[in-house]
Amino acid sequence: MTIKEIARLVDGEIVGAPADDNYEVKKAFASDLMSDVLRYSMDETVLITGLCNNQTMRTSEMSDLRVVLIGRDKQPDEDMLELAEDLEITLIKSKYSIFKISGILYGAGIQPLY
């Protein structure tokens, strides 16, 4: 699934780095705990989180994440948006809860990490 398709499904807005139409997302991991994000391989994965700060970006960088879905209507500040652009990470902002986002993406065929 493309990043734009995911954004459409969760009624989201794309910010940060522009969406790469050639990047295919196959899996998702939902966590507000960055310690857990660092434990797993994040290939072809979208991180779904309500944690909206620079540490979300740094953790994503170390984990090689290309796309992060920020739920619960959290608003990234200018610093975070700038960092996302620098690190070439696309953010999707959604007003939906993490549970709703996860349900929608799972129903659309996105797989869990485990």
Added chain:
Amino acid sequence: MHYSFDIERGNFADAGQASSSVKRTLKHLGVDPANIKRTVVALFEAEINAIAHAYGGRIDVDIDDGKIVMVVADQGPGIPNLDLAMQEGWSTASPQVREMGYGAGMGLPNIKKNTDDLKIETTVGVGTTVTMTVNLT
């Protein structure tokens, strides 16, 4: 190649800058992506630990053809019980650190998982030195 970085207590705004810089260098050197990933995850965990718990410190990274050696040395407070600290889920992190998304007690176990060699020297009241080695061959 040698790189060093300073660690400032509680400075979460800059947390990850050292790991980010090392990541860029390793990419530039053409190091295998899997080795880059485990190197930067281990270094990032150690960086976060030092920022969260210590009173300041220093990171030294040495890169050669065969291996990457990273030394994170901090000043105080030291780890009273290293066996407990190595257990998944055991943590003394403050609520502030937990709000940042860390402090779940996964840091040291994750460093061990991602490195080929891990040495921790710690003295309560003095400091902790974490030496991590990732073999490239």
